[in-house]
Ligand SMILES: C[S@@+](CC[C@H](N)C(=O)[O-])C[C@H]1O[C@@H](n2cnc3c(N)ncnc32)[C@H](O)[C@@H]1O
């Protein structure tokens with residue numbers, strides 16, 4: 001299923017190494033993952049962001065979302081689907097989903113994220129790569145999960161089987177509204193666009209929203225795991241450091257797309 005990031009020929013697993021026909025080789029790290037990313041040692045979320053995400057997710061605040069994702073996969077009624085989570089970070093979602101759907105793989109451009117994922121979920125295959133250049137054969141994946149992570153439509157369409165699916169999770173306008181209200185005087189509500197591509201058909205879109213009450217540690221983890229951390233000045237961050245409790249909205253969009261075999265490239 002893997003291809004060489006250098007020459008795109010099939011990678012074969014020989015002992016603890018993946019090797020291609022042209023003898024490019026990629027060692028499996030002691031944690032069990034393989035790094036198939038060329039020349040980008042410091043890409044993606046850094047160690048601090050990953051640690052905060054890991055601590056936050058393990059409190060279970062996003063578990064209702066994971067349950068919805070599993071129900072969405074159930075509704076597709078596929079037999080043992082091959083699922084790829086693009087931008088899986090610390091592997092929290094694949095870790096839960098694998099209990100129902102064991103044929104799941106996780107990838108992320110952040111080596112720190114994948115190292116932690118592979119250490120935590122030993123039965124799942126994880127690899128480091130960019131979504132821009134996914135080292136996976138054409139037409140080999142049933143479902144791509146893309147949860148709060150960047151998307152790369154051409155690559156997604158290439159690796160999806162005919163009739164494959166993309167399940168894309170994005171934040172809705174009210175996601176973390178109360179958190180933003182603490183930091184910013186004027187809260188800018190962002191609306192994510194749905195994919196518009198003739199090779200994809202939107203087959204369903206559901207919203208999920210609920211409120212959670214966070215303590216100070218959760219609030220700081222939440223801000224650290226998001227890009228707001230780098231966009232927010234010290235004075236505004238201090239407001240969060242002083243906050244002991246926050247009731248905030250989680251607001252997600254779950255969109256399901258099907259690869260349109262007649263029109264796809
Ligand atoms: C906001 S986090 C979401 C992580 C996880 N899906 C979750 O919801 O907890 C975005 C993730 O995308 C990864 N990422 C960023 N650029 C990427 C790329 N080009 N290819 C693959 N992953 C990427 C980051 O390293 C990070 O782990």
Ligand SMILES: [Zn+2]
Pocket residue numbers: 004005006007008009020021022023024
């Ligand atoms: Zn090669």
